Amino acid sequence: EAGVVQSPRYKIIEKKQPVAFWCNPISGHNTLYWYRQNLGQGPELLIRYENEEAVDDSQLPKDRFSAERLKGVDSTLKIQPAELGDSAVYLCASSLGGTSYNEQFFGPGTRLTVL
Amino acid sequence: AQKITQTQPGMFVQEKEAVTLDCTYDTSDPSYGLFWYKQPSSGEMIFLIYQGSYDQQNATEGRYSLNFQKARKSANLVISASQLGDSAMYFCAMREGPHQAGTALIFGKGTTLSVSS
Numbered sequence: 001e002a003g004v005v006q007s008p009r010y011k012i013i014e015k016k017q018p019v020a021f022w023c024n025p026i027s028g029h030n031t032l033y034w035y036r037q038n039l040g041q042g043p044e045l046l047i048r049y050e051n052e053e054a055v056d057d058s059q060l061p062k063d064r065f066s067a068e069r070l071k072g073v074d075s076t077l078k079i080q081p082a083e084l085g086d087s088a089v090y091l092c093a094s095s096l097g098g099t100s101y102n103e104q105f106f107g108p109g110t111r112l113t114v115l
Numbered sequence: 116a117q118k119i120t121q122t123q124p125g126m127f128v129q130e131k132e133a134v135t136l137d138c139t140y141d142t143s144d145p146s147y148g149l150f151w152y153k154q155p156s157s158g159e160m161i162f163l164i165y166q167g168s169y170d171q172q173n174a175t176e177g178r179y180s181l182n183f184q185k186a187r188k189s190a191n192l193v194i195s196a197s198q199l200g201d202s203a204m205y206f207c208a209m210r211e212g213p214h215q216a217g218t219a220l221i222f223g224k225g226t227t228l229s230v231s232s
Contacts, residue, residue: 031217042119042206042222043160056219089158097217102210103150104220106160 002026004107006092012113018080021110025073025094032069033104034077035091043091049075050097079112087114118142119207119223127229128197135182136192136226138207148210149190150220151181155203163205166190197230204228 005024035043048056051072069075089111093104120139128134151163166174166181174181182191208220
């Protein structure tokens with residue numbers, strides 16, 4: 001079974017430029033999460049989807065960040081314009097509701113560097 | 116207030132020894148789950164072990180065990196017989212609410228484990 005797929009793995013951009021990240025969750029997983037992990041810290045939630053509905057986006061900086069999950073499968077996370085402080089690893093995770101403990105499976109992440 | 120506290124920024128252990136990584140948590144929700152993840156230098160988050168708030172016994176998965184002390188709100192990870200490949204960052208995380216809710220994980224700041232030969 002394929003794991004969570006993310007692309008690109010690395011991205012370097014200049015500040016004020018737009019950037020987008022893509023995530024393909026594990027097939028059949030209805031819940032999708034985007035986390036941001038700053039250097040030396042644990043991941044922090046940006047947004048959670050149940051199928052195509054964003055059910056928790058309270059931590060998403062909506063002035064510059066946007067996300068979508070078309071047809072309840074793939075998801076994209078966009079930043080426009082990027083700031084220096086957005087440099088981080090962006091992790092996508094998915095889970096299958098109804099399992100014994102609803103484990104989240106993580107993708108390899110996208111490492112963003114804003115210059 | 117921190118919901119997940121990992122007080123050990125770094126731990127050092129020799130091969131074949133056991134090591135305990137500390138984790139304390141804070142929640143008022145009676146239903147919650149506690150997770151440990153391993154993050155090697157390559158960056159992927161690898162699930163290790165889970166403990167539910169209503170589980171009567173401590174969780175075990177191979178060389179990993181979770182020392183769950185509910186009254187103290189602690190969920191320490193014990194790795195027995197350390198191996199060089201165990202060198203990585205370890206994160207304790209909590210999900211508040213029943214597992215069906217699928218709420219997001221709250222992570223601690225992590226502990227870096229270094230295993231030497």
